C-alpha cells in the first residue's frame with residue numbers, strides 16, 4: 001500500500017480523532033494558523049497514539065489530500081488559505097455540520113480537484129492539548145458534492161481507517177444525508193445548548209414538544225427545497241440519535257458552555273434563510289436562535 005500524506009485542517013477533537021483513525025501508512029500533518037513547523041504526539045483515552053507533523057495553515061508545502069475539520073464557519077476561509085498549496089488533482093473532504101460551506105468551497109476549487117463531503121455521527125471530546133476522548137462510535141459517509149467523481153487515495157484511506165467510512169457515489173444521496181444531519185442538529189443542538197442538557201435530556205415530556213416542532217419545521221424547509229424527507233421517519237431518527245448519544249453533549253452545547261463560536265449560522269441560520277425564501281414562517285426558529293446566542297453571554 002502506498003504512503004499517503006494527509007493534511008488535517010482544523011485540529012480540534014474531530015480532527016485529532018480522524019488523525020488517530022487513519023491507517024499507519026498515512027503521514028499526518030496538522031495545520032492551524034498558530035502552529036509552527038514541527039512534530040507532536042497526539043493520543044486518546046483508548047490508548048491510540050500517533051506522531052504527526054504540525055505546520056502553519058498557510059505553509060506553502062504541497063497538499064495532495066486534506067480533511068477539513070474546522071467549524072462550519074471557518075471552512076471557506078481555511079480552504080481559501082490553502083488554495084495556493086493544493087495540487088492540481090488534490091482531494092479535499094469537508095467534515096462539518098450544517099449547510100453553506102460546501103458550495104463556498106466548491107466555488108473556489110479548480111475542475112481537476114476533488115471535493116468530497118463527509119457526514120459523521122462519531123463523537124470526540126478534547127481533553128487537553130493533543131489529547132481527546134472518543135465519546136461515541138458512529139457511522140461516516142463520504143461522497144461527491146456537485147458532480148460524480150472517482151474516489152481517490154484519501155477515500156481509500158478513510159474506508160480503511162477505524163472510522164470505516166462508507167463511499168456514497170451519488171451526489172444527490174450525499175445531499176440527502178447532509179439534510180438529514182441538518183434536521184437532527186436543528187432538533188437537538190439549540191435545545192441542549194439553551195437548557196444546558198446532554199442529548200438524552202431532551203427525551204422527557206418537558207422538551208419533546210419543542211424538538212418535535214423543530215423537526216417538523218426543518219422537514220418543511222427540506223421538502224420545499226426538493227429533499228424528499230419523510231417526517232415520521234425523521235422524528236424517529238432524531239429520537240434514535242438522542243438515545244444513542246444520551247450521555248453526550250452536543251457540539252453547540254459545548255461551544256456555548258466554552259464561549260466558542262457555534263455552528264448556529266450554518267445549521268439554524270441557513271434553515272431560516274431557505275425557509276424564508278419559500279415563505280415559510282421561521283419565527284419559532286428565529287426566536288430560538290436569539291435565545292441560544294444570548295445564553296452564551
Ligand code: KPL
Nearest residue numbers: 185188245249250251252
Ligand atoms: O452532530 C451532533 C452534534 O452534536 O453536533 C449530534 C448528532 C447532535 C450528536 O451530538
